[in-house]
Amino acid sequence: xxxxxxxxxxxxxxxxxxxxxxxxxxxxxxxxxxxxxxxxxxxxxxxxxxxxxxxxxxxxxxxxxxxxxxxxxxxxxxxxxxxxxxxxxxxxxxxxxxxxxxxxxxxxxxxxxxxxxxxxxxxxxxxxxxxxxxxxxxxxxxxxxxxxxxxxxxxxxxxxxxxxxxxxxxxxxxxxxxxxxxxxxxxxxxxxxxxxxxxxxxxxxxxxxxxxxxxxxxxxxxxxxxxxxxxxxxxxxxxxxxxxxxxxxxxxxxxxxxxxxxxxxxxxxxxxxxxxxxxxxxxxxxxxxxxxxxxxxxxxxxxxxxxxxxxxx
Amino acid sequence: xxxxxxxxxxxxxxxxxxxxxxxxxxxxxxxxxxxxxxxxxxxxxxxxxxxxxxxxxxxxxxxxxxxxxxxxxxxxxxxxxxxxxxxxxxxxxxxxxxxxxxxxxxxxxxxxxxxxxxxxxxxxxxxxxxxxxxxxxxxxxxxxxxxxxxxxxxxxxxxxxxxxxxxxxxxxxxxxxxxxxxxxxxxxxxxxxxxxxxxxxxxxxxxxxxxxxxxxxxxxxxxxxxxxxxxxxxxxxxxxxxxxxxxxxxxxxxxxxxxxxxxxxxxxxxxxxxxxxxxxxxxxxxxxxxxxxxxxxxxxxxxxxxxxxxxxxxxxxxxxxxxxxxxxxxxxxxxxxxxxxxxxxxxxxxxxxxxxxxxxxxxxxxxxxxxxxxxxxxxxxxxxxxxxxxxxxxxxxxxxxxxxxxxxxxxxxxxxxxxxxxxxxxxxxxxxxxxxxxxxxxxxxxxxxxxxxxxxxxxxxxxxxxxxxxxxxxxxxxxxxxxxxxxxxxxxxxxxxxxxxxxxxxxxxxxxxxxxxxxxxxxxxxxxxxxxxxxxxxxxxxxxxxxxxxxxxxxxxxxxxxxxxxxxxxxxxxxxxxxxxxxxxxxxxxxxxxxxxxxxxxxxxxxxxxxxxxxxxxxxxxxxxxxxxxxxxxxxxxxxxxxxxxxxxxxxxxxxxxxxxxxxxxxxxx
Ligand code: SF4
Numbered sequence: 001x002x003x004x005x006x007x008x009x010x011x012x013x014x015x016x017x018x019x020x021x022x023x024x025x026x027x028x029x030x031x032x033x034x035x036x037x038x039x040x041x042x043x044x045x046x047x048x049x050x051x052x053x054x055x056x057x058x059x060x061x062x063x064x065x066x067x068x069x070x071x072x073x074x075x076x077x078x079x080x081x082x083x084x085x086x087x088x089x090x091x092x093x094x095x096x097x098x099x100x101x102x103x104x105x106x107x108x109x110x111x112x113x114x115x116x117x118x119x120x121x122x123x124x125x126x127x128x129x130x131x132x133x134x135x136x137x138x139x140x141x142x143x144x145x146x147x148x149x150x151x152x153x154x155x156x157x158x159x160x161x162x163x164x165x166x167x168x169x170x171x172x173x174x175x176x177x178x179x180x181x182x183x184x185x186x187x188x189x190x191x192x193x194x195x196x197x198x199x200x201x202x203x204x205x206x207x208x209x210x211x212x213x214x215x216x217x218x219x220x221x222x223x224x225x226x227x228x229x230x231x232x233x234x235x236x237x238x239x240x241x242x243x244x245x246x247x248x249x250x251x252x253x254x255x256x257x258x259x260x261x262x263x264x265x266x267x268x269x270x271x272x273x274x275x276x277x278x279x280x281x282x283x284x285x286x287x288x289x290x291x292x293x294x295x296x297x298x299x300x301x302x303x304x305x306x307x308x309x310x311x312x313x
Numbered sequence: 314x315x316x317x318x319x320x321x322x323x324x325x326x327x328x329x330x331x332x333x334x335x336x337x338x339x340x341x342x343x344x345x346x347x348x349x350x351x352x353x354x355x356x357x358x359x360x361x362x363x364x365x366x367x368x369x370x371x372x373x374x375x376x377x378x379x380x381x382x383x384x385x386x387x388x389x390x391x392x393x394x395x396x397x398x399x400x401x402x403x404x405x406x407x408x409x410x411x412x413x414x415x416x417x418x419x420x421x422x423x424x425x426x427x428x429x430x431x432x433x434x435x436x437x438x439x440x441x442x443x444x445x446x447x448x449x450x451x452x453x454x455x456x457x458x459x460x461x462x463x464x465x466x467x468x469x470x471x472x473x474x475x476x477x478x479x480x481x482x483x484x485x486x487x488x489x490x491x492x493x494x495x496x497x498x499x500x501x502x503x504x505x506x507x508x509x510x511x512x513x514x515x516x517x518x519x520x521x522x523x524x525x526x527x528x529x530x531x532x533x534x535x536x537x538x539x540x541x542x543x544x545x546x547x548x549x550x551x552x553x554x555x556x557x558x559x560x561x562x563x564x565x566x567x568x569x570x571x572x573x574x575x576x577x578x579x580x581x582x583x584x585x586x587x588x589x590x591x592x593x594x595x596x597x598x599x600x601x602x603x604x605x606x607x608x609x610x611x612x613x614x615x616x617x618x619x620x621x622x623x624x625x626x627x628x629x630x631x632x633x634x635x636x637x638x639x640x641x642x643x644x645x646x647x648x649x650x651x652x653x654x655x656x657x658x659x660x661x662x663x664x665x666x667x668x669x670x671x672x673x674x675x676x677x678x679x680x681x682x683x684x685x686x687x688x689x690x691x692x693x694x695x696x697x698x699x700x701x702x703x704x705x706x707x708x709x710x711x712x713x714x715x716x717x718x719x720x721x722x723x724x725x726x727x728x729x730x731x732x733x734x735x736x737x738x739x740x741x742x743x744x745x746x747x748x749x750x751x752x753x754x755x756x757x758x759x760x761x762x763x764x765x766x767x768x769x770x771x772x773x774x775x776x777x778x779x780x781x782x783x784x785x786x787x788x789x790x791x792x793x794x795x796x797x798x799x800x801x802x803x804x805x806x807x808x809x810x811x812x813x814x815x816x817x818x819x820x821x822x823x824x825x826x827x828x829x830x831x832x833x834x835x836x837x838x839x840x841x842x843x844x845x846x847x848x849x850x851x852x853x854x855x856x857x858x859x860x861x862x863x864x865x866x867x868x869x870x871x872x873x874x875x876x877x878x879x880x881x882x883x884x885x886x887x888x889x890x891x892x893x894x895x896x897x898x899x900x901x902x903x904x905x906x907x908x909x910x911x912x913x914x915x916x917x918x919x920x921x922x923x924x925x926x927x928x929x930x931x932x933x934x935x936x937x938x939x940x941x942x943x944x945x946x947x948x949x950x951x952x953x954x955x956x957x958x959x960x961x962x963x964x965x966x967x968x969x970x971x972x973x974x975x976x977x978x979x980x981x982x983x
Contacts, residue, residue, distance in 0.1 A: 015445045022454070029461040124608025136593075140585040142537050144544045144557075145578045148564045152571050204604065210733040212605040213689055217726035218748040218799060219717050225606055232738045244447075251452025258545045259564070269453055270545055273460035281460050288453040296448050308738060308783040 001304075001311070008300065012293045016286065020072070023285040024065050027278040033057055037276045038081040068282070077283035082275050087283040090268065095287065097166055097264035098257070100176075102250045104184040109191030109249070110242050116192065117199025117238075121207070122226055131196060138193035143252055147186035147259045154182060164261040183256040190252075191245050198241035202234035209233060236303050243299035247292050336595060343594025346587035353584055357403030364401065366394035369552055379572045386576040389559070390566055395576050398554040403580075405549060406556055409470045410535035414528045416474025417535075421481025422489075422524060426512045428482070429489035440486070443479035451476045455538075456547070464547050466539070473538060474531075481527055485520060492519040522595060529592030533585045540581055556581045603691035607713075611692050614650075616712055618695060637704060638665030638806040638839060640686070644699035645709060647681045647690065653913040654697060655681050656863045660939075663807070663856075668833060668840040670854035670871070672847065672886065676910040678863040679843045683809050685709070686841065687724050688716035703807070721752050725805035729812040731792035735784035741795050742780030745802065752803030767798040772828055790821035797828065804836075811843045826852050847890045851875055859883050862910055862921035865939065869947025879942045879949040879958055881926045882906075888964040920951070927965060928953055 035051035036043070056064055071078065077087040120131035155163035161182045167175035206212070207230050215225050254266030265284055272280035304310045337343045356363075371392045379387045386395040424443070428436035451473075458472050493516055536556075542548060543557025551558075556577055563573035607615065640663040647656040656678040663669045671679040684690050686701055688711060701708040703724065708716065720726075728734045736744055745767065746760040755763065761780075768776035771794040784792055793813060800808060810829065814822040830853050833840060842854060850857055850871060857875075858868040859882060867880035878884050885906045908925040917923060919934040926933070932952045942949040943958070951957070 011441075011445070015448060018445060019449060019454070023457055026457045026461040031463070122609060125610025127610075128608070136586065136589065137582070140533070140582045140589060141578070142540050142544075142557075142560070142581060142585075144541060144564075145560055145574065145581070148560070148567055148574055151564075152567045152574070156568055156571075207604040207606045210605065210728065210730065211736040213728070214726070214734045214796070214799065215736070216606065216689055217687055217720050218802065219721040219751060220748075221717075222606070229736055229738070230606070233736070247448065247450060250450050254452055254456065255541050255545060265453075269456045273456050274546070276460060281457050285450075285453055285457045288450040292450045293448055309785050 004304065004310075005301065008297055012297050015293050016289055019289040020069065020286050021065070023282045024061075024068065026285075027282045028061070030276050030278055030281075032276055034081050034278055037278070072283075072286065077286075078279035080272075080280050081277045082272075082280075087279050090280070091265065091283055091287050094263055094265050094268050095291070096168070097262050098250070098253050098266060099291070100169070100180055101183055101187065101253045101256060101262065101264060102246065104180055105187035105191055105249045105252075106242065106246050108184055108188040109195055109245060112188065112192035113195025114199050114238060116196035117201075118203055118226070118231065120196065120200045121203035128200075131200070135193035135196050138189050141189070143186055143190055144255045144259055146189050147182070147256060150182050150186055151259075166260075166262040166264075179262075183253075183260045183262060186259070187249050187252050187256050191249055194245055194248075195238070195241055199234065199238050202237040203230055206230040206233040235306050239299060239303045239306065243296050243303075246295050246299070250288065250292050337591065340590075340594035342590040346590035346594070349583055349587040350591070353403055353580075353587075354407060357400050357407065360397075360400045360404065364394075364397040366397040369393065387572055389562055389573060390570075395559075395573075398559060399556070399577055399580050402554040402556055402559070405466075405553075406536060406539060407584075409466050410532050410539060412467055412470040413474040413477065413535035413538075414531050416471045417477035417531050418474075418481050418524055418528050420475060420478035421527070422485055422517075422520060424478065424482045425485035425489040426493075426516050426520075428486055429493040429516065430508050430512050436486075439482070443482045446476060446479035447483070449476070452538075455542070459542075459547050464550065466549055469542070469547075470535060470539065473535065477531055477534065481531070484527060485523060488520060488523055489516055492516045526592045526596035529588045529595070533588035533592070536581065536585055536588070603693055605689075605691065607692035612713055615695065620710075638837075639663070639702075639704060640807055640839065640841070641702040642682075642686075642700070643702065645682065645685065645696065645701060646698040647678070647685050647694060648697035650693050650695060654863065655694065655913055656685075658699070659858075659860070659863075659865050660699075661856075661858045661865065661868060663839045663841060665806070665839055666833065666837045667855040668829075668842055668853050670850040670857045671841060671843045671860055672845065672850055672857055673860035673882075674845060674886075674906075674910050676862075676912075677860040679845075679860050680811055682860070683811050683841055683843045684726075686807075686809050687720055687726055688713065689720075689726065721748065721800075721803035721805065723803075723805055724807045724809060725800035725803060727793070727796050727800045727808065727810045727813050730816045731789055731796045732784060734796050735792060735799075737784050739783075740780065741782055741784065741787070745780070745795070745799055748799055748802040763802075764798075767801055768795070770801070770832075771795075771798045772824070773798075789817050790824065793817060793821075793825055794828070797825075797832075801832070801836075806838050808832075808838055808840045809843075810840055812845070813842070814849060815844070815846070822849075829853060847875070847886060859886070862916055863913060864921060864950065865948070866922065866950045867942070867948065869942060870945055873944045873947055877944060877958070879944075879947070879954045880951050881928050881953075881957065881964065882922050884957075884962075884964040885925075885927075928957060928962065 033048065033052050034055050034057055035048035038051055039047055052058065056067065059067075068078065075088055077091070079086055080090065116131050116135070120128040151163050154160045162179055163182070165179055167179045169176040203226075212225060212230065215229055220229070253264060254269060256262070257264040257266035258270060265288055268280060269284050269288075271277070272284065337347065374392070378392075381387070386399070388394055389398070424439055428439045454476070455469060455473055459469060462468055493511070495515075539548075540555070540557035540560070543555040544561045546561070548555040548558040559577045560574065560581070563570075563577065566573050642662070643660050645656065645659045646654050648654040659678070659682055661669060661671075671682060673679050681690065681694065685696050686703075686708065688708060690696070696709040699709060703719070708719065711719070735741070742761075742764065745764040746757070749755060749760040749763045749767075750757065753760070753763065764780060765776045768779060773779055773791065773794055779787065779791070779795065784795075787795070797813075808829075813829070814825050817825060826849065829840065829842075832838070840853075842849065844850060854871045856869065857871050858865045859874070859880060860866065861882045867874060867878065867883050874883060875887070878887055889906055906925055911917075911921065911924065917934070918936060920926070920929070920937045923929045923933045930953070935952075937950050937952055939948045939950045940954075941947070942954060
């Protein structure tokens with residue numbers, strides 16, 4: 001187990017490094033030098049060159065990369081070309097927004113998805129077909145479309161939830177929850193459908209296992225076979241599915257943040273990409289990767305822990 | 314696993330057949346999907362000729378209008394016709410999504426074939442790389458790419474394809490590997506076909522269906538992502554219309570013109586639905602194996618079926634007087650719901666404290682008969698007639714709830730593969746104690762004590778340790794002992810044992826049999842033992858029922874049947890079984906029974922063994938009744954039984970020439 005964890009940690013580290021290199025190269029391929037971006041149109045060539053020289057733009061790429069990496073390891077991701085603010089500080093203030101969004105959506109879609117999937121697998125017949133139909137529709141409708149419909153229904157027609165904006169938890173936990181409600185639900189629709197399908201398939205597979213017959217042969221009540229034994233057996237692929245889902249939702253938050261005007265990482269990527277703000281793009285790509293890889297690692301260890309065979313070895 | 318052997322040319326010819334178009338068109342959703350996609354593609358390609366308006370035409374008399382005669386789907390905030398814009402945008406959306414499909418599925422397939430062909434080392438590397446790719450926040454990376462290359466949609470969709478190819482590789486790898494390892498591929502290798510040739514000629518055609526399925530699904534993903542990008546402002550340059558951009562525009566007017574959301578959203582959703590429907594229709598597993606727990610819907614049906622059976626059963630006279638621990642099966646038939654019968658008219662009796670062997674080759678209905686005694690037939694299969702009288706109560710017409718009171722407490726089960734019979738997720742101790750607590754209504758501490766004594770009773774020495782282990786940590790023989798202990802936890806009066814020793818080593822087999830024998834002696838329970846092994850029968854059974862093709866063909870006391878078998882099938886089984894022949898009269902050659910047990914749909918009206926019987930004649934073409942065989946209470950189902958007994962014929966150790974068998978059957982059918 002210890003060996004397994006070490007291996008996975010190394011792998012995660014390698015992933016982050018690869019992405020860091022990739023992000024660095026992409027940023028260097030962006031049109032316009034940092035000086036031009038930072039000073040905007042109308043700046044003189046000398047002024048632009050001066051900024052570029054200060055930022056070390058013409059240094060060899062390797063020097064630049066290791067310079068950046070050295071800073072990044074100490075938590076310094078450089079400064080924004082647009083407003084000169086620290087990228088690390090900016091992202092640090094944005095991370096909680098996206099984290100609450102993605103975590104909320106993952107939890108909601110996991111709960112809903114498992115409930116629906118189990119219902120479909122266990123009840124069969126009409127219930128199965130209804131859940132199947134809903135899931136088919138939910139994965140076909142784009143999240144942003146669903147989001148707008150929710151805004152229309154819950155914010156325009158009846159003002160149950162605020163349509164846009166984000167209230168930090170420290171300011172008011174209640175408003176925080178209310179401001180998260182619509183974006184979280186929006187993201188969770190597709191996620192829940194995905195997990196419901198995964199759960200249904202895993203539950204059906206679990207019920208095909210021979211030990212289910214043994215349980216019935218020893219008069220185990222049906223609820224216990226379903227919710228203790230079969231669900232336990234199905235839990236491995238379900239948790240793996242949830243891990244996969246988190247990656248998708250983290251990306252999906254770009255859309256939700258745009259739609260609901262939330263100051264999260266997704267909005268930061270979108271802004272910095274539009275404005276060619278190289279250090280911000282680089283920083284946000286790396287931070288997003290770190291978060292996704294870390295969460296994945298935890299969930300993967302969780303699935304391994306759920307499996308007695310792997311736990312023992 | 315036996316690799317399936319398929320001649321290569323046939324394989325190639327079938328490449329298109331594997332595309333399984335019929336499956337696509339057989340599913341209504343899949344058919345609708347094809348029609349919708351075809352319509353969208355046709356409409357968007359011909360758009361310049363039929364579109365009522367140009368995409369930029371502005372009609373200021375009808376800004377943000379709903380559907381009207383002039384604007385069928387309404388107009389946007391600049392009075393532009395929605396229908397025209399949706400279809401003008403369609404070609405671009407579909408075309409660029411296709412790029413993702415080609416790059417993603419293409420690259421994924423190539424990687425999978427490469428990994429399958431190039432051996433373990435290459436596979437490990439490719440798998441690691443794809444693993445890393447799959448754990449990346451794809452959307453964020455795509456956005457960074459947009460930062461570098463701008464909103465060059467085809468290029469971005471291609472890079473998206475690269476990211477997605479990791480997932481495709483995952484899906485394809487297993488299949489590519491199994492195709493690569495098939496026998497005909499080995500044969501091709503010997504013939505000097507290059508690795509590339511094998512991949513292209515043998516592996517690729519086998520992947521066709523998966524490729525089509527994945528293409529359809531990725532097409533849908535591509536459309537959604539592309540629309541999402543356009544929605545956040547990274548779509549084709551203004552004023553070119555795109556679905557995502559149009560929904561973005563509509564979202565600005567959700568307060569004053571909510572209708573604007575509908576047409577574009579619906580067309581996008583329908584197109585995605587269509588692609589998914591095609592993928593699902595093609596990708597549906599043709600036949601999943603049956604569940605061991607019927608769904609609630611299936612259970613409701615069962616209750617109905619059972620009440621019908623109960624009515625039929627009361628009409629028939631149940632003469633057997635209720636006796637303790639007496640099982641009497643009368644005219645039992647088991648069938649697939651709405652399908653063929655798997656077992657017909659099976660009758661036998663099991664007295665308390667005796668062991669009955671159900672013998673026959675696989676596919677003869679032994680296991681189905683045995684499982685019906687516990688009401689544990691796989692879902693979709695049910696008792697379709699006759700009676701299973703247990704202490705006078707008809708179990709064939711019992712509901713699942715009624716059976717629950719009997720299972721474990723009165724009738725218990727042990728099955729063929731002990732490893733699979735135990736729940737891999739729970740310790741032996743948990744499984745055993747929870748069964749004991751449930752079946753004996755004892756507390757936790759008592760249950761534990763009882764579990765220990767049960768484990769000792771089945772011959773496990775270090776019971777304390779075994780209680781703490783998971784099933785995968787113990788040997789097969791040990792697991793079967795645990796399974797027997799589990800079966801004993803409710804102090805059953807009847808044990809149904811389905812090939813309990815088949816999966817075990819020979820030495821362990823003998824131990825388990827002697828354990829069962831001593832349990833019968835000590836507890837006075839009776840056993841129904843399903844086996845194909847006449848050695849097991851000779852060892853432990855008091856009575857035998859030989860089954861062939863869903864029928865009992867001979868039954869009686871073990872000694873009588875083994876010493877003087879009457880039915881040709883029993884003769885054949887004996888002649889073919891090395892264990893049943895003692896060393897002294899061991900023949901030089903073992904006989905074989907040519908042919909196979911016929912499938913239920915192929916059962917003839919006459920003797921079902923006729924096609925394989927060395928003694929078959931014209932009299933065998935009519936239905937054969939089960940009649941007294943003359944030795945004690947033995948029964949036999951063969952028109953020539955007496956004749957054979959008188960002449961003392963034996964099953965010949967040579968194979969029956971096939972032409973002879975065929976001729977007889979033909980003659981009989983004529
Ligand atoms: S009835 Fe005829 S075919 Fe059937 S077992 Fe007897 S001899 Fe053979």
